[in-house]
Amino acid sequence: MDLVKELLNGSRLALARAITAVESEYDNAVDIMKAIYPKTGNARILGITGAPGAGKSTLTDKIVKQYLAQGKKIGIVAVDPTSPFSGGAILGDRIRMNDLTLNENVFIRSMGTRGSLGGLSKKTSDVVKLMDAFGMDLVIIETVGVGQSEVDIVKNADSTLVVLVPGLGDDIQAIKAGILEIGDVFAINKADRDGCDKLNVEIEMMLDLDSRELAWRPPIKRTIASKDVGVDELVEALDEHFEFLEDSGELATRRQERTRDEIIAMINEQIGRYIADNIVVGDEFNRQVEAVNQKESDPYTVVSTVMQQVLKA
Amino acid sequence: MAEKRIRVLVAKPGLDGHDRGAKVVARALRDAGFEVIYTGLRQTPEQIVEAALSEDVNVVALSLLSGAHNTLFPKIVNLLKEKGMGDVLVVGGGVIPDADIPGLKEAGVAAVFTPGTPTSDVIDFIKANVK
Amino acid sequence: MANENLKAKLAEYEAACEKVCAKFPERKNLKYNRVYTPLDIDGFDYEKDLSFPGEYPYTRGVQPTMYRGRFWTMRMYAGFATAEESNKRYRYLIESGATGLSCAFDLPTQIGYDSDDAMAEGEVGKVGVAIDSLKDMEILFDGIDLGKVSTSMTINAPASVLLAMYIAVAEKQGVPASALKGTIQNDILKEYAARGTYIFPPKPSMRLITNIFEYCSQNVPKWNTISISGYHIREAGSTAAQEIAFTIADGIAYVEAALKAGLDVDAFAGRLSFFWNAHNNVLEEVAKFRASRRLWAHIMKERFGAKKAKSMMLRVHTQTAGSMLTAQQVDNNIVRVALQTAAAVMGGTQSLHTNSRDEALALPTEASVQIALRTQQIVAYESGLADVVDPLGGSYYVEAMTNAIYDEAAEYIRKIDEMGGAVVAIEKGYIQKEIQESAYKWQMEVESGLRTIVGVNKFQVEEKPVEGLLRVDASVGVNQAKKTQKVREERDNAAVEKALAALKAGAADESVNLMPLILDAVRTYATLGEICNVLRDVFGEYQAHSTL
Numbered sequence A: 001m002d003l004v005k006e007l008l009n010g011s012r013l014a015l016a017r018a019i020t021a022v023e024s025e026y027d028n029a030v031d032i033m034k035a036i037y038p039k040t041g042n043a044r045i046l047g048i049t050g051a052p053g054a055g056k057s058t059l060t061d062k063i064v065k066q067y068l069a070q071g072k073k074i075g076i077v078a079v080d081p082t083s084p085f086s087g088g089a090i091l092g093d094r095i096r097m098n099d100l101t102l103n104e105n106v107f108i109r110s111m112g113t114r115g116s117l118g119g120l121s122k123k124t125s126d127v128v129k130l131m132d133a134f135g136m137d138l139v140i141i142e143t144v145g146v147g148q149s150e151v152d153i154v155k156n157a158d159s160t161l162v163v164l165v166p167g168l169g170d171d172i173q174a175i176k177a178g179i180l181e182i183g184d185v186f187a188i189n190k191a192d193r194d195g196c197d198k199l200n201v202e203i204e205m206m207l208d209l210d211s212r213e214l215a216w217r218p219p220i221k222r223t224i225a226s227k228d229v230g231v232d233e234l235v236e237a238l239d240e241h242f243e244f245l246e247d248s249g250e251l252a253t254r255r256q257e258r259t260r261d262e263i264i265a266m267i268n269e270q271i272g273r274y275i276a277d278n279i280v281v282g283d284e285f286n287r288q289v290e291a292v293n294q295k296e297s298d299p300y301t302v303v304s305t306v307m308q309q310v311l312k313a
Numbered sequence B: 001m002a003e004k005r006i007r008v009l010v011a012k013p014g015l016d017g018h019d020r021g022a023k024v025v026a027r028a029l030r031d032a033g034f035e036v037i038y039t040g041l042r043q044t045p046e047q048i049v050e051a052a053l054s055e056d057v058n059v060v061a062l063s064l065l066s067g068a069h070n071t072l073f074p075k076i077v078n079l080l081k082e083k084g085m086g087d088v089l090v091v092g093g094g095v096i097p098d099a100d101i102p103g104l105k106e107a108g109v110a111a112v113f114t115p116g117t118p119t120s121d122v123i124d125f126i127k128a129n130v131k
Numbered sequence C: 001m002a003n004e005n006l007k008a009k010l011a012e013y014e015a016a017c018e019k020v021c022a023k024f025p026e027r028k029n030l031k032y033n034r035v036y037t038p039l040d041i042d043g044f045d046y047e048k049d050l051s052f053p054g055e056y057p058y059t060r061g062v063q064p065t066m067y068r069g070r071f072w073t074m075r076m077y078a079g080f081a082t083a084e085e086s087n088k089r090y091r092y093l094i095e096s097g098a099t100g101l102s103c104a105f106d107l108p109t110q111i112g113y114d115s116d117d118a119m120a121e122g123e124v125g126k127v128g129v130a131i132d133s134l135k136d137m138e139i140l141f142d143g144i145d146l147g148k149v150s151t152s153m154t155i156n157a158p159a160s161v162l163l164a165m166y167i168a169v170a171e172k173q174g175v176p177a178s179a180l181k182g183t184i185q186n187d188i189l190k191e192y193a194a195r196g197t198y199i200f201p202p203k204p205s206m207r208l209i210t211n212i213f214e215y216c217s218q219n220v221p222k223w224n225t226i227s228i229s230g231y232h233i234r235e236a237g238s239t240a241a242q243e244i245a246f247t248i249a250d251g252i253a254y255v256e257a258a259l260k261a262g263l264d265v266d267a268f269a270g271r272l273s274f275f276w277n278a279h280n281n282v283l284e285e286v287a288k289f290r291a292s293r294r295l296w297a298h299i300m301k302e303r304f305g306a307k308k309a310k311s312m313m314l315r316v317h318t319q320t321a322g323s324m325l326t327a328q329q330v331d332n333n334i335v336r337v338a339l340q341t342a343a344a345v346m347g348g349t350q351s352l353h354t355n356s357r358d359e360a361l362a363l364p365t366e367a368s369v370q371i372a373l374r375t376q377q378i379v380a381y382e383s384g385l386a387d388v389v390d391p392l393g394g395s396y397y398v399e400a401m402t403n404a405i406y407d408e409a410a411e412y413i414r415k416i417d418e419m420g421g422a423v424v425a426i427e428k429g430y431i432q433k434e435i436q437e438s439a440y441k442w443q444m445e446v447e448s449g450l451r452t453i454v455g456v457n458k459f460q461v462e463e464k465p466v467e468g469l470l471r472v473d474a475s476v477g478v479n480q481a482k483k484t485q486k487v488r489e490e491r492d493n494a495a496v497e498k499a500l501a502a503l504k505a506g507a508a509d510e511s512v513n514l515m516p517l518i519l520d521a522v523r524t525y526a527t528l529g530e531i532c533n534v535l536r537d538v539f540g541e542y543q544a545h546s547t548l
Helices: A002-008 A012-023 A029-039 A057-070 A093-100 A120-134 A148-154 A171-177 A196-209 A231-248 A252-280 A285-293 A299-312 B020-031 B043-053 B069-082 B100-105 B119-129 C002-021 C046-050 C082-093 C134-140 C159-173 C189-195 C202-219 C231-235 C240-260 C267-272 C281-305 C332-346 C366-381 C396-419 C422-427 C430-448 C475-490 C493-506 C515-523 C528-539
Strands: A044-050 A073-082 A090-092 A108-114 A136-143 A158-163 A186-190 A220-222 B007-011 B035-038 B059-064 B090-096 B111-114 C073-078 C100-103 C150-153 C180-185 C226-229 C272-280 C316-320 C351-353
Touching: A002 A029, A002 A044, A002 A090, A002 A120, A002 C316, A012 A108, A012 B043, A012 C231, A029 A120, A029 B069, A044 A057, A044 A148, A044 C082, A044 C493, A057 A093, A057 A231, A057 C202, A057 C281, A090 A108, A090 B020, A093 A108, A093 B035, A108 A120, A108 B035, A108 B043, A120 A136, A120 A285, A120 C150, A136 C430, A158 A231, A186 A196, A186 A231, A186 B035, A196 A220, A220 A231, A220 C180, A231 A252, A231 C180, A231 C475, A252 A299, A285 A299, B007 B020, B007 B043, B020 B035, B020 B090, B020 B119, B043 C226, B059 B069, B059 B119, B069 B090, B069 B100, B090 B119, B111 B119, B111 C272, B111 C475, B119 C073, B119 C202, C073 C150, C073 C366, C082 C100, C082 C134, C134 C475, C150 C159, C159 C202, C159 C528, C180 C226, C180 C515, C180 C528, C189 C226, C189 C231, C189 C240, C189 C351, C189 C422, C189 C430, C202 C240, C202 C267, C202 C422, C202 C475, C202 C515, C202 C528, C226 C231, C231 C240, C231 C272, C240 C272, C240 C281, C240 C422, C240 C430, C267 C272, C267 C281, C272 C281, C272 C332, C281 C332, C281 C396, C332 C351, C332 C366, C332 C493, C366 C396, C396 C422, C396 C430, C422 C430, C493 C515
Parallel strands: A044 A136, A044 A158, A073 A108, A073 A136, A090 B035, A158 A186, A186 A220, B007 B035, B007 B059, B059 B090, B090 B111, C073 C100, C073 C351, C100 C150, C150 C180, C226 C272, C272 C316, C316 C351
Antiparallel strands: none
């Protein structure tokens, strides 16, 4: 396959087109993923999430610059929500990283959540794999932490950075939304604003409440991304977390679990798709549903009938 | 195979800061179901083309009100071709005299939308001409 | 009880109208009432709400006599290509009866790049004149007595540099800085919010602005140090109320910055001026001008404790709405501009620029500019609109609309105060989003036919391309770049280095006023780009973010 060969040879255009094929589930998507799979597993994957307006993109920009200075090659997957009404999206994160555009060691790709069957999580993870196979040392997934699907996306990462900002009044809500529970490192960005100490205490308290016996206590770092303040310390903390993962064997465990989860998700998706394409569109299925409506049958009977069909297929 | 989603890069080359039109178009395209990548102001042709490449867009929509279109639009079209992106549909809009339009089309700009064009015309044109 | 009677009569009238109006659905949903009565200005207090022209709260105008004395300044914004070409246009305008100059600079100049900078590619001389060094400024004002003319410069991020060049040219003409009259736009906040020609982040930008306030209050006392601009906010798509709300919020931020820098409010507030858009809806615009004066007066007196009358007066320059010009049937624009001129004059503007018919297509030709200027002269001398001060004062509709716009703007300002002021509101993208929302709504109204634009979505005709548009030759950029390179070769480069080093040291120390250092640098023929690059090194550059 030429596209894969070109991608592995370092063609940015081939990478871009392979991402499109995979994201849009073109017919060659599975073949592409199969072909590049042996080349994956070398990149470190960092998830960055946080409330809207927390300054994630600006912080990402500054973090990337630190790693570039270390000679790293970096892929960035920036995920923005798709409009549920039109299916369209405005993907505006690049604007904060415009001066990275022409850096040949950086590749930025924006994705809409699209909300298609099978979930964004898998596609994001495939895009990460493509960048990994392309030869990136670090792949960053950046997304707004507003809902469950975005939290899932970040689960594709080795380490997750949660970005918070004082005084948005959504501190407590963020805790409810559960994004605090996925943080390996916390950044309080825009730390020159009022309410920074209060937020710090709140996060510490929340971490104290965690009853699990954890070998890693997530550090909390204060940054002012727009002025490049505190970013080096934040990067140090991220590196420390990655070292911890490697040294403790946690990295291998996490990645094995991720592979397992991915395979299960793919199987579920396949089954779901088979059912969607072959069963629910049939007259037979509609007849059975109607029978349930007429109280001549029940949903449980229908499910076991369908499952028998699926297992035979 | 899932449906093809049209991806559009809305870009402002040159130095003018008038982004009312670019933003209105970006939003109308979003509402028409496109994925829109907005680059913001003051983008060089090189930056625009690199963004178009890594985002693998189908369309590059350029907005320029300063009068620098005759220099910058053709440069962007040529750079796209050089990078193997000759199949990308390039459209432009802004304060552009009629007399300049034939030259821009010859340079590879597929359509030029002048002030007063409804966003629905832009959407229809893209849908009809995107490859 | 009179009111009860009136209410009953009004209800009768409305009922009678319903039947007819039902036949005109597109006229039904206008945001205004069908008719206005004393009920709409309940509690109206002439002395408190209006008072006399030239008296607090200045609703009726800032001067007692208004145009019964001198007409407004007819100030035509011009500038293109090179300093030589623009100098010719300025002399032509003065001969044609223009009473003030207004300089348009090209985009590289506005963003602090020299003409030979890679970022300037294709832009040199396009939307205004290219100024790289003092040399260009000397040519621009050659043969024009800076002691007599008043000059307005649309320059923001590098305003201090262009003002310094102007002062230096005057020195060479033998005109002292204290005699100079004019305005620099110098309004950086609306650049972040709407116009886009920013360079530095907000904090150092605000410092440059307060440095100018301070320097001018001592050395250039007749200079208007800022023109706080709603014009571009409106052009970006805001409503009338948003235009004055966001602009006055910006004004509050400038006053606060100056107070924080230790200036006395009455020492600088009198030199603050404003810049409004004259849009299509004539009476709404008149109400907007009146509401803005009353609002600013209240804020200056009540919030900032200003004592001098001049500190409370909202003096305003106006330009007709560029975004309302159509590329279709361009001659229709002459009529639009005439109506917008009427609005600005009945609104009591201090100076006015009228746009030309062909500006939706290109920079205007000399002939088009003449019609635009004649439009002002016809309104001034023939229409009678300038014969009476605040001719619409007391109209039920205009008074009710003035109150409504005042209230809407005051509510926005309250919200922005709550956020922490205009700088924070802009950093959060609040102001940008509000403007974009209005712009999108307008566009959708036009596209759905709810709003008619003659020649655009109704009454269209087949047209031939407009001929004879002004073209700026591409060679302008090349020649200008060469000229600047020559300046660099011929000047005393040791002196330039020294001045730039001093500027850099000053920039790093927040307590230093940068104006004298910039003035020293321009005198050595250090270029605009060189000066701005020194400041970029110290201050950094502003990074915009998406507010879509």
